[in-house]
Each structure stands twice: as C-alpha cells, then as structure tokens.
Amino acid sequence: MTKFQDLQLSEALVKGVHKMGFEEATPIQAETIPVALTGVDVLGQAQTGTGKTAAFGIPTIERIDSKARQVQALVLAPTRELAIQVAEELNKIGETKRVYALPVYGGQQIDRQIRGLKKNPQIVVATPGRLMDHMKRKTIKLDDIQTVILDEADEMLNMGFVEDIETILAGLPEERQTLLFSATMPPQIKKIAERFMKSPTIIKVKAKEMTVENINQQFLELREGQKFDTLCRLIDIDSPELSIIFARTKKRVDEVTEALIKRGYTADGLHGDLTQSKRDQVIRRFKNGTIDILVATDVAARGLDISGVTHVYNFDVPQDPESYVHRIGRTGRAGKTGTALTFITPREFGQVKAIERVTNKKMNRRHVPTIAEVLEGNQKQAAEELIERVQAGDFKAYTQLATELLEEYEAVEILAAALRGLTKEPDSTPVEISYAEPVRVKRQGGRGGDRGGYRGRNDRRGGGGGRGGDRRGGRGGERRDGRSGDRKGSFRGDDRRRSDDRGPRRPRD
Template sequence: MTKFSDFGLSKELEKAVFNMGFEEPSPIQAQAIPIALSGKDMIGQAQTGTGKTTAFGVPLLEKLEVNEGIQGLVVCPTRELAVQVAEELNRIGQVKGIRALPIYGGQDISRQIRALKNRPQVIVATPGRLIDHIERKTIRLGSIKMVVLDEADEMLNMGFVEDIERILAETPKEKQTMLFSATMPKRIQNLAERFMKEPEIVKVKAKEMTVTNIEQYYVEAHEKQKFDVLCSLLDIQTPELAIVFGRTKKRVDEVVDGLIKRGYSAEGIHGDIPQGKRDQVIRRFKEASIDIMVATDVAARGLDISGVSHVYNFDIPQDPESYVHRIGRTGRAGKTGKAITFVSAREIDHLKIIENMTKKKMSKMPIPTTHDVLAGNQQAAVNQLRETIESNNYQEYKRLAETLLEDTDSVSLLAAALKIITKEPDATPVRLTAVEPLRSRKPKAEFDRKRRSNDRGGRSFDKSRSRDRDRRRGKNRQGNERSN
C-alpha cells in the first residue's frame, strides 16, 4: 500500500499532509505525484472528485520557493473551483509558507490587486480575469515554474481555449505543464501537443458505483453545528450500531471525546492507533459493547460488521469512491441501512459530484429541532417499557404498581412514568403523536445513554452557542463567470 511518506517529500510538505489527515493517496495521486516530482509534463485523465487537487498541489508546492513571488499558476474554468483549489493549496502549503491567491471574475479587481502586493507564490485563476490582470500588468508570468490546467475539457466547453493559448504564450518555455481533464477531445490533444513536451499520460478510470439497500440523506449545517446535529440524530434515530466517519485523525479524536463527554458509548480508530487497540475496538463494536465507532477511511477499510444500521459522514469524503466505501458498511446481508452526510453550503457542489457518480440522489434532511429530539427520547422510553414487559423482568414491582393504582388511574400513572424516563423538562411539553412498532435494542444501555445526554443539557461540541448560527451561516456562491 502506497503512503504519502513514500514520495520523498520535504519535511514541511510531509507534515502538512499529515496534519490534513491523509494516510493513503488516491489512485490519481499515487500515479501522478511521482511523475510530477520528476519534472516531466503530464496529462491526467480523471473525473472530478478523485483527489486531483492534491495530485498536482503536492508536487507544485514542493518545487516553489517562499521568497520568489509568483512561480505557480493553476487555471480553472469556474470561480467556485478556483476558490476551492486555492483553499486546498493553502492547506498543503501552510507549513512551508507557500500561499495561493484565487483570481476570478465577479470580485472587485482592485481588491485582487491589493492582495497581489502580498506576493503570493501561486495564482489560481479563471481565464478571463487572469487575462485582465495580464493586460493591466498586475500579474506577470515570466517567473512561472509550473502551470496546471484543471478541468481542461470544461474550459473547452465554455469557450476558453483561445484564452488558455494566450495565457500559456505569456509563460516561459522552460516550465513544467500538467493538464487534467475528464475527457480528451481532439482540441485538448492539440493543445497538449503545442504546449507540452512529451507528456506522460495517467488514466484513472471512473468506477461504476451504485449503492443499493441504503437510504441516503444529507444535512446542510455550518461546521459549528455539526456535532450537535450528530447527537440529535443519534437520539432520534437510535441506531443499533453506527459508524461515524471523519476526514482526519484529529477529527476522529475530537468527535470521540465529545461523544464520551455527552454520555455516548463510543470509541475511535485511525492510523495512529496501534493495530492491537484497533482490533480491540472493532471487537467491542461487533459485540455491541460500544454502539458508536468513529473512524477514518483507511482505518475502516475492509470492515465487515453485521448489524450496522447507520453511517454518518461527519465530514464529506474527498472522492466518490471513499463515499461508496463508507456507506457500504451498512445495508449488508439484504438489510436496509441509512447514510447521512453533513455538508456546508460551499460543499453542495461536491455533493452533487458524488450523486452523479453513484447515480443516486440524496434526500435533504432538515436539522432536528428540540421537539424532534424530545419526541425521539419519548419513543425510546416507550420502547424501553415494552421491552421490559416482554422480558417479564418486573415481577418485584407488581405489588408497588397495584398500590399506586389504588389512588391513581392507569393512564396517568403510565404517563408519569414515561415523563420520568424521558427526563422531559416541565417547560417544554411535547406530545408523542405516534408510537412506532417495537424495535430490538439494548434497553438499559440506550436509556442510560440518553439520560446522560439530556442531563448534560446539550452543551455544544466546541462550546459555540446556537445564537452564532444565523449570523455566521455561509451563502452559496453564484454561478460561473468568465470575467467581471
């Protein structure tokens, strides 16, 4: 199994990749990074969402120097992609001190000119706005060491080929060029022949990915809301066994710590945990000694555990293959399962890429309300009573019940018992409008978990309060623009 540490990266880049939580490169990364590091021109044929940004970002940032101005150029078809790529490059380059600046139409050009005075090492630009800067001489490409053309076929479809040719003509002849495209139409091939020197070709075929027996949902939530939403869904849905996927090792540790503090029975697995400990956690999960396991993609690879009813993607995976691998932990052996993915407003486009490749649309699930959570706890209390009756493990309480019934009618007595089990606050009465059929659960463990959760009063995972949510909620970016 190839690891990022096998690429011989500088300490700064290796640390940045480690901090991002990447343990194993995707197929396009495993093939493209060594070629790019060797200095050769390269054509990568791969679908969006396969990890292309890291595939060219790591070798690009490895070659750049901190104090030499603009040395790297990435050309993208849309403003959304330019922003996304720049953010990813800044994460990869943060330890080394390399900065990327997005340049796109629709944003005030004077603001971009001011940002350029901070001497970023990488420009990530849409073609039209980049040409505006070239003509104004606010961006000069004479020191470019590497050019990346991202989603070249999309730029062709949008009519940007002439602009790309003009941009490439402004760059030095002695440079490295990388081109990424999902398809290879003739005009893209002609472009490669004109501006690239004996490029190596890397192809990653998109897998046919279909998912059956799994109900798929997404919840749109701000980063600061996600942990509270997760806890609410756990209380409402009462999963038999649940796996929560986090993007990084640090995230897994944070989520496990938060769940334990809320009273949930949870443990985590990731690459920094010794194999013996991982095996122990998996065994405890299989035996239902714990009912929530939090994991990174690599640590959960190959898991075959029956009875997983729910998968929660706390962080949306970086590529569709990882998504299919994650949610495939549920819905096994002919059973149905549920998969819920948390996304921010800016991640909706990436969610659509996953939907296109899995050929299945996810249903939007609203953020649970306090009413929903309390109703879920009430349902759990009903299930608790029914299971106790079925187990016939209440004989010693019969005489006490008969004594109480001498003074109180049975409906009032049962209602009071349900209220006590549910721990419903007096100020927020919620009617249980329907009682679902009895489900098989571990009654005491479930009841204790919910009781401890309620007793803690729903404190936020990161100590942020709900009053910040509306004020800080992001807005979806608008459509594609070539220039202002």
C-alpha cells in the same frame, strides 16, 4: 496503498499532509506525484473526488522556492467556487513550507485582488477571464512561472474558455512544466496537449476507480408533477444529515428552495445569479450545518467539496451522463458511503441505461413512497429521538411531573402522546413548481458545435437547455457559456459579469 512518506517528499511537506489528516495516497496521487516531481509534463485523467488537487498540489509546492517572493505556479480553474476551494487546499498543504496561494476570480473587486498580488503569493489560482484582465492591466507578473496546472480542463472548454486558455498559455515562459487534469479527453483537450505540452506522461485512473463504488445509486420513475411531493417524502424517510438537490435551471433552484422552506425544511439555493458574498454565505451555512439542504445548479456546485453529504437528489436529470457522475460525486467521499436518487420521467427513461454505461454500475429502481410509509418512517425517527433522550438521562427535572401523569393515565397512552408530539406529520402545503422540458442525450455536431438535443422552453430562452442544451455550442442553458441563460446571462463561465472599470465591455469571468 502508498504512504506519502514513501513518495520522496520533504519532511515539511509530509508533515503538512499529515496535518490535514491524509495518511495514504489515492491512486491518482500515488501515480502523479513521483512523475510530477521530476518536472515533466503530465496529462492526467481523473474524476472529481479522486484527490487530484493534492495530486498536482503536492509536487508543485514541493518544487516551489518558498523564499522567492514571486508567482511561480499558476492554476487555471473553470469557476470561482473551484478556484477558492483549490486555493484553500493548497494553502493547507503548503502551510508548513510557508507557501501561499491566492485565488483570483470574477465577482470579487479587482482592487482587492491587486492588493493581494502585491503581497507576492507563490501560487495564483485563477479563472481564465479574470486572469486575462490582470494580464492586460499588467497587475500580475507571470515571467517566473515554473508550473502551470489546468484543472478540470474539459469543463473549461465546455464553458467556452478555449481561446482564453490558449492566449494564457502562449504568454507563459516556454520553459515550464504543464500539468493538465480532465475527467474526459475530448479532441480539443488533445489538441491543447499537442500544442502546449512536451511529451506529457499520461496518467489515467482505471475505469473501476473512476466509478462511484461507495454510492448507492437509485432512480424513481414518476411524472413531472409528482417530483416535489416525492422529494419531501424521501427527505422525511431518509433523514439525510446533509443533502444536495440538483436542478436544471436557476429558476428551478429558486422554486424548489422556496417550496422546501414553505414546508418547514432548512434549505438554501446556489446558482450563478447570486452575488459572490451571497454564494459564500450559502456555502458557509451549509458547511456549518445551519442549513442541511442545498439546492444547486450544476455549474454553481462545480468544485464543491463538503464533507458529510449523505444524499444527492437529482430533481432534474442532468444534461449528460458525465454531469451525473460529477453530481453524485458530492457524496460518498473519503471512503464514506452515500446515496444518490434520480427522478426520471417516462420520456427520460432512456437516460438510465446511458448513465449505467458511464458509471459501470446498475441503478436500482425505487418506488415512490406513500404517505403511510412517510408517517411510519417519521414515527420510527421520533421513537429513536425519544430513546436517545432516555439514554442521555437529561430529564431529571421532569420526573416529578411524569410520576403525577402516571397516576392519572396509562403509561402507553402517555408514551403514545409523546411520540405523536415528536412525529413530523406529512405536509401537503400547496407549492408551485414550473414544468420542465425532458432532457435528451446531446448529439454531436450540427449548428453550434456540440449541442444539446432539444430547445428548452422552461426558463426564458435557455432555461432547460435553450438552443444548444447546456451551452456547449449554442445559446442558453444554465449558462456554462451562455449569452442568454435563464435571465440576462451577460457573463460567461458562471462567474463572468459586466464591469464598468475596465474599458470596452467583454464577457469575463
């Protein structure tokens, strides 16, 4: 393994990286950092969770003049959550060099961002639509940009940002370094590289490194109506520390979240209809353990990097195998192991082979647990909890009462009663989860570009995929670029909204 001090970095930057707890570079970091430090363009292919933020962030910060008070680097990200996360990580890396990164995204008051830009950050991390707003208002100056990074470029194209990206890149200084990172390399990515990059060095993480070696992948074949009760049983048996449940639409997220809370679980939902303050609150509660279950759509969870997620449950099959890889990449991070369980209805069984081809790893079949198995698992957890209390020794105030009870009852009877009191009984509280259309593998071409293979009927016009599946070319879906979504969907790219303070209405992030 390559250590950061072997990558010809300044002492201040190595100190900052070590302060974050990083000792050895990941493969994408070890290959990218030395090349990017030379100033050449880089075209990198790597999945989320491989450490690509530090791969482009470290060389970018190293080349920045910390004494110069102007924007010298620009990072484009597809969603507000990813923009915030990337800015946070860049600020941690650049703390010892006094380099500051500012996130700029839709959903936040633009006046607040203008005030932040007046403080002259050296790095701006932005979603495309909001950046173009600032460019039109002339509230951001990009004349001194030395480096531009396109993070998760394929996702930005899927969300309909291609024209915005081309406009932004055309408006930047011609003499600059361009770093482009993408999980996949579709033709549009290659066209952008040919047009806006100069003989880029191609860095590709090997297929083995792009799979999810630390994740135990399982699937359960079941009927749609069995999903929620099965989910509750799995949570009771597995007892995850932190878990993320992925649902296909915003409506499903709300339904599953409400049903979990009704059954006594500490859960909250995350999707594109929430205000920015609410989304920040949900993520903060999940990070600090106030809730231990997060129910989310694909787009809302894009870029989430939360340590300690032990389980991912795919309540609905993702729209495509690549999204599956992104979903389960929320667990098994930083060398830790994780578990990913996917619910497959009989009509969706073909998805198993498609996913196995992409991940290059077999999914293990798991049977739907019975109530008896749930009860047995809960009893074991109760016994473990009781043993932990005994080992902790914090029960002196109860010894006298215990002695008195033993004089009247048998020890086994008392212990059994205590275990019953600690054991969570399986809950069968009725809940309502609407039926969801099965997902089908997307097909290339046809009307609307790269469309999904069915018309979703579950959640208004685009709930399960609408016309055009996940809106890679049609209408609807979770609204990766939808104009209808599962509600009004009047925004593009998950964080676009209508604003009345900026002239003509147009889709924005």
